[in-house]
Amino acid sequence: AQTVTQSQPEMSVQEAETVTLSCTYDTSENNYYLFWYKQPPSRQMILVIRQEAYKQQNATENRFSVNFQKAAKSFSLKISDSQLGDTAMYFCAFMTTDSWGKLQFGAGTQVVVTP
Amino acid sequence: EADIYQTPRYLVIGTGKKITLECSQTMGHDKMYWYQQDPGMELHLIHYSYGVNSTEKGDLSSESTVSRIRTEHFPLTLESARPSHTSQYLCASSEEKGGRNEKLFFGSGTQLSVL
Numbered sequence: 001a002q003t004v005t006q007s008q009p010e011m012s013v014q015e016a017e018t019v020t021l022s023c024t025y026d027t028s029e030n031n032y033y034l035f036w037y038k039q040p041p042s043r044q045m046i047l048v049i050r051q052e053a054y055k056q057q058n059a060t061e062n063r064f065s066v067n068f069q070k071a072a073k074s075f076s077l078k079i080s081d082s083q084l085g086d087t088a089m090y091f092c093a094f095m096t097t098d099s100w101g102k103l104q105f106g107a108g109t110q111v112v113v114t115p
Numbered sequence: 116e117a118d119i120y121q122t123p124r125y126l127v128i129g130t131g132k133k134i135t136l137e138c139s140q141t142m143g144h145d146k147m148y149w150y151q152q153d154p155g156m157e158l159h160l161i162h163y164s165y166g167v168n169s170t171e172k173g174d175l176s177s178e179s180t181v182s183r184i185r186t187e188h189f190p191l192t193l194e195s196a197r198p199s200h201t202s203q204y205l206c207a208s209s210e211e212k213g214g215r216n217e218k219l220f221f222g223s224g225t226q227l228s229v230l
Binding site (some may be wrong): 004009037043045046047091100101103104106 | 119146148150155156157158159160163173174205207209218219221222223224
C-alpha cells in the first residue's frame with residue numbers, strides 16, 4: 001500500500017515571497033505519477049502540477065515547480081512570487097500506472113499568503 | 116474550467132434519513148470517482164466507475180452506494196445517514212486517455228452534516 005505524508009499542516013508566506021511545501025511518499029512501485037492539487041476556499045480542487053516518476057527532470061508550471069527526489073521518495077512544491085490567490089489547501093497525491101484516477105492523497109498543507 | 120457539478124453544496128439532515136448526493140459531468144468522461152474528505156485529513160477514494168453499469172468500491176470502506184446508469188451521472192446514496200457519515204464528499208471525473216495525460220476534474224464537493 002502507498003502512503004503520502006505532508007508534514008506541514010499550515011504555512012504562511014508574504015506576497016512575492018517563495019514557499020516550499022514538503023511531501024514524502026512510500027511505495028514499492030517503480031512507475032507512478034505524483035501530483036499537487038490546490039483547493040481554494042469553497043472552490044473546486046484543481047491540478048497544479050504533475051510529475052512522472054520515470055522523468056528525471058523536475059516539472060514546472062509558471063510560478064510552480066517541484067523538486068522530485070525519487071530515491072528519497074520526496075516531492076516538494078515550490079511556489080515562487082506568491083500571490084494572494086495562492087491561498088488554498090494544497091494536497092500532494094500519488095497514483096500508480098495501473099490505477100488511473102485512483103489517487104492516494106496526503107493530509108494537505110494550508111497555505112496562507114499575506115499582503 | 117471543469118464542467119462537473121455537485122449538488123447540494125451543503126446538506127444538514129437528521130439521523131436515519133436517506134440521501135442522495137448528485138454528481139454530473141458534461142465532458143463525456145468515462146471514469147468517475149467519489150472521494151471522502153474529513154476536516155484536516157486526506158481524501159479517500161470510496162467509489163469509482165470506469166463506465167456505464169460499472170461500479171467498484173474504493174480503498175476506504177463506505178456504507179454508501181453508487182450507480183452509473185448514464186455516462187454523465189454518478190449519484191451517491193446513503194440509505195440511512197448517521198453522524199459518522201458527516202464529511203465532505205468530492206466527485207471527480209477523467210478521460211480515458213491511456214493514463215499518461217490523465218487529469219482529474221473535481222466538483223465543488225458536498226459538505227454533509229448528519230445530526
